[in-house]
Amino acid sequence: MGHNIKHRQFHTKRSLVIYFLKGSLRYFILSIVFASIVSLADLMNPKIIEYTVDSVIGDQPLAAPGFVQRLANAAGGIGFFREHLYLIALLVLGIALLGAVCRYLFMLFDSLGAETFVQKTRDSLFAHIVRLPYAWHSENHTGDIIQRCTSDVETIKLFISEQLMSLFRVVLLIVLSLWFMMRIHVGLALAEALFIPVMVLSSVFFHNKVGAAFEKVDREEGKLSSIAQENLTGVRVVRAFGRETFEQERFMRQNAGYTNLWYHLQLILAAFWTSGNIYATVRNLVVTVLGVVFCVQGSLTAGGFIAFLSYNALISLPVRGLGRVITEMSKAEISIDRLRYIMNAEEEQDGVPVDSLGSLRVQGDIVFSHVSFTYPGRDHEILHDISFTVPAGKTVGILGSTGSGKTTLLSLLNRLYELPDGKEYTESAADSASTSQTAGSTARQPADGSEAVQPACAGTITIGGIDIRKIPRSVLRRQIGMVLQEPYLFSRSLAENIGIACEDVTQAELDRAAEIACLDETIEHMTRGYDTFVGERGVTLSGGQRQRAAIAQMLVRRTPVMIFDDALSAVDAETDARIRQKMQEQIDDATVLLVSHRITTLMHADEIIVMESGKITERGTHEELLAAGGLYARVYELQTREADS
Ligand SMILES: Nc1ncnc2c1ncn2[C@@H]1O[C@H](COP(=O)(O)OP(=O)(O)OP(=O)(O)O)[C@@H](O)[C@H]1O
Ligand SMILES: [Mg+2]
Structure with missing residues (x-):
């Protein structure tokens, strides 16, 4: 606005x-x-x-x-x-x-x-x-x-x-x-004036001491309240591990130190006020005596x-x-x-006037091309030369061990983090990709060969042929529905939470989203239904309910691109299957990127990508990957054996 x-x-x-x-x-x-x-x-x-x-x-x-x-x-x-x-x-x-x-x-x-x-x-x-x-x-x-x-x-x-x-x-x-x-x-006034600097200076001196003492008190108070806060919010952990006595002792130690500081502070204050009183008395004495003398003298x-x-x-x-x-x-x-x-921190800027592109619809194939990425200020490369395509209307699954860079990849698509400006880098990125497989781990130079920039941040992501850096963030994010790995709900009603990204969402829309996300039964069982108030951070819902609420939240937006970052991890396998089935029936034209650790979630995707430490190591359909006998096949075997036993 x-x-x-x-x-x-x-x-x-x-x-x-x-x-x-x-x-x-x-x-x-x-x-x-x-x-x-x-x-x-x-x-x-x-x-x-x-x-x-x-x-x-x-x-x-x-x-x-x-x-x-x-x-x-x-x-x-x-x-x-x-x-x-x-x-x-x-x-x-x-x-x-x-x-x-x-x-x-x-x-x-x-x-x-x-x-x-x-x-x-x-x-x-x-x-x-x-x-x-x-x-x-x-x-x-x-x-x-x-x-x-x-x-x-x-x-x-x-x-x-x-x-x-x-x-x-x-x-x-x-x-x-x-x-x-x-x-x-004049004489009496001069005597009075002499006292003023002395009083101001002594007051500054004491208050400097008081200020330092106050700062210490503040810091210790902060520590004390964080101990209390941590214990109150983490009360379940404290109870579960029987840490009450330990925590109590920790608190008492901190509290004793804190009390001591206050005592010290009060001593300084007492000294200040008493010494101040002495000054004042001396000054009054001098002024009175001199005044009497001048009166008697007649001046x-x-x-x-x-x-x-x-x-x-x-x-x-x-x-x-x-x-x-x-x-x-x-x-x-x-x-x-x-x-x-x-x-002074710089806001996200779009460069392009948003209004002129407000109706732009992000459609078509999503193409990651030679994407390498290092988090700003870090020197460890997280993604190495990633290239793959999600054809429009198709589903691509991503499997990968924890920390392999899946969430990072999705943050790039959403422009939460930026790839560097295309002009200088695409050439060298293409170069290094064609000349060497290990290019990703070395710092790339800008095309003009001047000084080295941040290690390896390169590549492009396009949607329907448009570089995402040319699409204003607000437009891009309006078209990409993302269910985060750790959904966050606000302490508002369930309906408000589900409709949070839309203005004027209708009841029919809410119902549809809740139905696909298999949240409808849960809502029916709640006495206040959609008006159920969600506790802070969503604590009054179960992990699976929270995730399904987050899915519904995305579905109401009816975005052409949908991304699920391990969004069904806390949902049981059966509900997981039901949600996927419903989505297939009702929204089959969406382009979907699906991250999961569960093979059954991924196996119906049109293509599955396996990531290990920021690199793509396998790709293909479920059958192809099984036949290849790599990580995917091993994970599959492990998970089916678990399911059987
Ligand atoms: N904001 C950040 N700043 C710096 N490093 C980060 C940041 N976020 C993630 N990382 C690092 O990047 C690497 C990849 O993290 P990422 O979240 O992409 O993994 P992931 O594949 O999604 O893992 P998981 O399956 O556990 O969700 C990790 O080593 C992580 O420590
Ligand atoms: Mg992740």
Whole structure:
């Protein structure tokens, strides 16, 4: 849905934050405006008290800036205020109210900004992650990706909505307070100012320690919860093997270490707060003593002294908090980089505009031609020079020991993994195939003979004569129905699971698919039928039911090409035979690629291919392969003997 924007790279941390800030920036700006008003309001009251004490109660001339003088005169002069003292109280109340309203608005816009920011960030991350190539997902751990999308996003949110905000507010408050203090008494203000860096630095020092301790605590907590989680999800294994005591001891050891770390952390915090209190006391002492001295000397008025003490109290806590803010800001850097890693990964791109090819139907023979493949970043070649054809409407079976590369072969057909661009490679692939049988194991060079690329990734796959690299992935995958080796069901209803790849699937379609997949009886036996809720990952279904649900899921799509990757392994031989029979009766025009370890599943295929360590070692019909007496014949004999006994 309009996501087809060109891939963009975020070269700096700032560019990423600015990108995520779209939509929430205006809230943050409003929030800053109101925060500034709050600070100003906070700073007003001491000033009013000063004027009141000195000029209203006392008899000194009003030492206020011109506009305040004019305002006071317009209202009726100092004498008027002296007679109507409640006016001053009302003024104080009014300013407090203004401050309260602005504080509310500041917090409102700040959280509005924060939540909008988080929403936008998560939406962008999700939209991006679901489009990242399969290879990226197999390299990155799900847990890690989820953590980046939750706690790292949270960290960045706090960085903007709390840390940056408080940094702004605290600095503004300190600067303005110091300015007001300077206006009251320069000497006293200088004494006050000397304490500020000391407090900020000591606070940074402690918070660095606290931060490091917190990190350790976090890590240990992660380990502790993964032990707990593993044991809860794997409770059957733990029980079955009688590992309760072992697991309990493991948990207790970890928990003891974890508790210890918390204890250590609390010690640091206690030291921080007590030392902070000592600083504050010393500072108050110095300011008070000096203030009294200046008062006696006559360079400071009583009102000024009171106002000064108010400012002193006003900035006391924010200054101590500044250290925490500064330390925590450094955490955000790491988090932003962790999100940048995700956002900079390249999405699957199709190059061809999908709409123009949306109606393209993938039909005809599927031809694998000299396909060799190595997983990205590995140096072990998985497929060596594979060539075979699945004629349109026919069925080809693949037998092969585990790890021989069958699933890999199918992933290539589906473009989950890519063969390199045809132009440079086809020639050399054809060359090496004709000159030597072992070509597959050596690194191939591009046609122009420049530097060597990844070892042996070559060949082409075509469907109906079209190179699959020229077919947009979405079109290709819409036409190829694949039942995965390990089907994955979502925790939704059975009907939703079966119809997951289609919009508006009809009941008739569901029934047809369920019938062919021999799932109809199972569904009838469930009290809620199609509405039965499937547990997480499909755990509430049996292995065979899960596989049949996956088959039905593919059948509703009515794709011209169907691929079964060992899709009947958990289904009993009898049901297996029934499913194959039904498919033959009802969908005989599909092109089918069938991977199985069971000879009875494969024996009716038009051609059977035997794979061993990434190479095709035998091929032919069931009878031909039996006569050849190779691996196929041996497996057949083994399986029939088993069945007999
Ligand atoms: N994503 C991956 N990254 C790196 N290596 C992989 C990846 N997936 C599979 N392999 C390796 O490729 C080889 C072939 O795996 P593949 O899954 O294709 O085997 P298979 O023939 O389907 O086996 P089985 O019958 O057990 O399903 C294995 O050695 C495996 O370790
Ligand atoms: Mg496999």
